Amino acid sequence: xxxxxxxxxLRGGTIALLLVLAASLFRDFGQRVAGRLAVAFAFGTxxxxxxxxxGESAPIPIWHAVLIALSTGDVVVFWLFCRALFDDAFVxxxxxxxxxxxxxxxxxxxxxxxxxxxxxxxxxxxVNLLTLGFIALALAQTVSSWSVDLVEGRRRLxxxxxxxxxxxxxxxxxxQIFTFGTDxxxxxxxxxxxxxxxxxxxxxxxxxQVAAGDLFAEPEKPPVAAxxxxxxxxxxxxxxxxxxxxxxxxxxDERVYxxxxxxxxxxxxxxxIPEYRLRRLINQKLGYRNFNAFLNNHRxxxxxxxxxxxxxxxxxxITIAMDAGFQSLGPFNRAFKAMTGVTPSxxxxxxxxxx
Numbered sequence: 001x002x003x004x005x006x007x008x009x010l011r012g013g014t015i016a017l018l019l020v021l022a023a024s025l026f027r028d029f030g031q032r033v034a035g036r037l038a039v040a041f042a043f044g045t046x047x048x049x050x051x052x053x054x055g056e057s058a059p060i061p062i063w064h065a066v067l068i069a070l071s072t073g074d075v076v077v078f079w080l081f082c083r084a085l086f087d088d089a090f091v092x093x094x095x096x097x098x099x100x101x102x103x104x105x106x107x108x109x110x111x112x113x114x115x116x117x118x119x120x121x122x123x124x125x126x127v128n129l130l131t132l133g134f135i136a137l138a139l140a141q142t143v144s145s146w147s148v149d150l151v152e153g154r155r156r157l158x159x160x161x162x163x164x165x166x167x168x169x170x171x172x173x174x175x176q177i178f179t180f181g182t183d184x185x186x187x188x189x190x191x192x193x194x195x196x197x198x199x200x201x202x203x204x205x206x207x208x209q210v211a212a213g214d215l216f217a218e219p220e221k222p223p224v225a226a227x228x229x230x231x232x233x234x235x236x237x238x239x240x241x242x243x244x245x246x247x248x249x250x251x252x253d254e255r256v257y258x259x260x261x262x263x264x265x266x267x268x269x270x271x272x273i274p275e276y277r278l279r280r281l282i283n284q285k286l287g288y289r290n291f292n293a294f295l296n297n298h299r300x301x302x303x304x305x306x307x308x309x310x311x312x313x314x315x316x317x318i319t320i321a322m323d324a325g326f327q328s329l330g331p332f333n334r335a336f337k338a339m340t341g342v343t344p345s346x347x348x349x350x351x352x353x354x355x
Contacts, residue, residue, distance in 0.1 A: 006190055014049040041077045052192055052193065076096075150291055150294075164199055240285055313348070
């Protein structure tokens with residue numbers, strides 16, 4: 001079998017698998033942000049599989065340039081998909097679409113204007129450095145939120161979906177930059193197609209092994225006050241009951257959520273249990289998918305009580321926020337409004353007028 005035939009077979013198989021995956025994701029999770037972005041990412045990756053060419057310097061038809069632009073814009077979708085997959089509070093904004101459009105337009109102009117103008121290598125380097133930048137953003141998002149993720153299946157999948165895809169993206173860009181215009185471009189194309197086929201197959205298998213609810217959760221409702229322990233642990237085993245009681249004592253009596261930079265590891269040490277067990281307890285018994293959400297629920301409950309207290313009517317909102325454990329006013333305002341539907345100042349006015 002020639003390299004050209006193998007290359008076509010690998011591309012065709014990859015595209016077919018991606019289209020099946022996209023259809024399945026759209027059917028099951030099309031109403032969720034992470035699901036929609038996963039579908040878009042699958043289609044963009046299919047465009048990439050159809051157009052990936054290393055060392056090509058001939059004039060590119062408009063239809064081909066459009067597919068390449070969609071393929072390049074897929075790195076922005078990858079970044080957004082990582083954010084939505086690992087941050088349950090993520091919301092798509094209009095400026096996200098503008099960023100995607102800017103990258104796609106830049107890629108199109110590269111194909112139709114910059115490369116044909118005698119600057120092919122410069123165009124290749126520019127586009128691939130841009131994609132590497134977004135891959136770095138995706139990796140930074142994954143690493144920064146890893147420690148507070150309480151969903152075990154999703155934590156395991158991070159290394160597979162994100163790191164593997166990011167490594168492929170880095171290798172692809174390196175091949176583009178360093179083999180462009182060389183005699184090994186055909187071999188690099190086939191190697192690239194084989195790597196992409198392997199990555200897509202690996203990710204598809206990995207995603208089927210994780211519970212759908214772990215990956216594509218229902219949109220979270222605004223947090224509510226902590227439910228009494230007795231009502232949420234009635235079916236748990238005695239050991240979990242004791243741990244939940246101890247955890248709630250730490251939160252209610254010692255108010256450990258006020259401590260600066262409190263981590264789940266520090267809390268597990270206080271309870272004298274392994275960190276993984278505390279993660280599972282907070283996630284599966286108390287219903288939280290994120291450790292910061294668990295802490296913020298307690299912090300905001302304290303802030304609500306202070307804002308409703310007539311004796312603290314003159315205490316600045318920032319003081320109340322800092323006393324409850326927040327490090328600055330911005331995150332406090334956003335978390336408070338997400339939980340109550342109003343800002344802290346509005347909440348204080350409402351309570352004062354109702355008194």
